[in-house]
Amino acid sequence: KPIVMNLMDAMNKNIDDIIYSLLRNIGEKADKLGFKAYIIGGVVRDLVIGFKNEDIDIVVEGDGIQFAQMLAEEFGGSVRSHEKFGTATWKTDEFCVANKSYCREGLKFDITTARREYYDYPAALPTVERSSLKEDLYRRDFTINAMAIQINDSEFGKLIDYFHGIKDINNKKIRVLYNLSFVEDPTRILRAVRFEQRFGFLMDGHTQELALNSLDKIPAVSEVRIANELKNLFQEQHPVEAIERLAALGVWDYIIGDGVASLEVLERVKELKGVIKIVTNKNVNNQDIHITSPYDNDKYRFWICYLASLFYDNDQWLERVQRFTLNNDDVEVLNHIQKLEAIWQDKIFMQTSLGVIHRELYQFRVEAIIFVLTLTSDYRQQAKTIIEYLQKRVAIPALLTGKKLKELGIKPGPIYSEILFEYECAYLNGEISNKDQINYWLQSCIDDR
Template sequence: RKKDRNVAGLLRERLPKKLQALLKQAGELGQQTGHAVYVVGGFVRDLLLKHPNFDVDLVVEGDGVAYAAELARIYGGRYKSHPKFKTAVVILPDGQRVDVATARLEYYEYPAALPTVELSSIKMDLYRRDFTVNALALHLSPERFGDLVDFFGAQRDIKDRVLRVLHSLSFVEDPTRIVRAIRFSERFGFRIGGQTDRLIKNAVRHSFFHKLSGSRVMHELRLIFEEKTPLSCLRRMQDYKLLAAIHPLLALTPSKEAVLLEVENVINWYRLLYIEPQPQVWMLYFLGLCTGLDPEQFAIIARRLNFSKRQAAEMVALRQQIRDTAQGIFNWEYHKGPPSELYFLLEPMPLEGALYLMARNPREPLQKYVSLHLTTLRHKRVEVTGNDLKALGVEAGPRYADILRRVVGAAIDGLAVCRAEQLELARRLAKGEPVADFLARQPGGDR
């Protein structure tokens, strides 16, 4: 057998020093305890592709949980184990996560799919994985540090830019791999291999997706929504009739596609504003995928995807809030309300809702108003504090909130711009004195 390729040089070139030291340490610990240790999966794939990826997945040919405990001890970190799966996650003091899995022969049940019986445990572990390019491992032991373990031709597939499953029962075992194939294919610009493509079509024809649990489908959908190009992934899913296979109501229609395209635009626009926090983008895409569904249909989808009662109720409420707010903004525009009214309409809305509202109304002035709120109005701060109100004899409570709200409103409308004016307004409100003449005195006060 020809000598394995060694990529220690690539590790030195591509990884932060700290991470290199961690991998060395991980290998030495394995040697001390007499177990081979490998780094596996996406980490190795991305190393060869020269994509930064610092998520370390280790596989130990031995007791992975005990190994993880020891690794945590050496670094003074924490660890959490799942004894049932013989896995653990170590969290180092600097926040670095290390996932540890156990490779053990007796742990797998693959009578039909197994080509040979004589497999090392690392080979068995890699054989369970989704695609050849994800089934690479790297030796970490000191004498073989950086040796590539490639049983399935992954290096060639990376070179040819192709995704291939490891065996023909792969999608029977786990249909979510179909969605993963599309996701990786779009992310890396890899094509899906011919045989793998036929297996996908076969899996869809035989409705493998029907028996798949909602939580697993939703998990994979969320991963899609968090990719750089979710819409192109969704289009590919549509081409394979996968969305309809999850549920007919999820099929991509032209109008959904138009909304999802705007969702993508709005997310990119917002990203470039660099305002923290950023939205949960999956939620926007999910709302887009559910465009046009009435509440009963939405409930069916929420059930299919196994949303908890609370999650489903929150989504239903958000959809309603989006609709009501859009109506509110149309009314506000019609009667030419002041900016503060727009602020109070949008202020209770989660960021995701506001952005979705923009995506749903790309060519309406409404989009401009929501963007005004997000970029400007909502960042307005008043200079009157709780202590000021306390000094005026107003304690925390509904009256307190009401006064503050009116000061904020006046500030946004340019009717109380400096601290002195805001304080005077608060004082009048606190004492129950009339404020109309005060507000009318201000430069913007003749609206």
């Protein structure tokens, strides 16, 4: 029998008002269709722990795609569905905002038909088929992620906890639901460490033993799946501790090979985290707020730098990290690291003016510069200048824009990017610090041409 309690108050407190009232409406809509509907997974875990989480996954005992389409018909917005998996994403748009006071643009709900999964062989992608809520919860990674809250009107807020997720949260334990869990999906070992570090939990003894016994299944997993989990892990607040924990478990031997746990590598990773923190000016150790991703992850791909740090002592480190890249930005970071390494000693370390450094470095990604910097950290004094450069570079204000150049009657063309680049150098050199100085500077810049 599942443990049942009501979490309506926690929902009211921790879920954004608009999302909360939408959930009530979604529950009423499910009643009309005769579906049972639940929020499920990470959002439930976070509600129980007391964290905010607006990443809402909904599971229905019924047709999830049909349900998502009905929500879009009733409230507006659009639906993208994957028939094969019985999953749909419903996104609200401005139409929803215009017509419903309890809605706003840009909300996203993943809506899924309750389903069970089969693995044809270890580490395979699963085959899915429709099922009950309990079976849907049973296929999940850990007990803390395998709870649901019903949202049908008469049952709104009812927590359903078949596998003692609440108890494990109270005891700070990460526990799998069945013995073959890691064998079926070895990426769960990386997920376990991610949740351990994020919440300060630990795998329970049996779960850890199962993880250790499944390490040899890791190489059967595709690089892209491993890479996605590593990216999620390294983007959180404790990448260094996660790397140490994975080393202690022996996981790196199956992803990278020997030598990863060496003190030298760990020192390099710590240095990397330190410089990232200083440059992005984010307090990544702040325990009070729950930031799963402390950086602007759309902009920066620091995760690939952590991976490069781990592989770096290997002769073929670049080729090996390249196999894990997830998008063009990752590839670009690696290319830039390679190019920078070649010019670093000759060009960069002799410079002291930030504007001059910018001329040398502007075409290189911040991530690549930080990475190369951590390889040469004995040059403390010079490192200080580069760090100062990076700190200023990531926060150059838009005192001058293409729009402003247009307003001033300058004909659009390559000259725009040349002037904007000169502006960046001038700003970094402290020649411009506010809007009032722009016109004067601009005039002299144009006169010089």
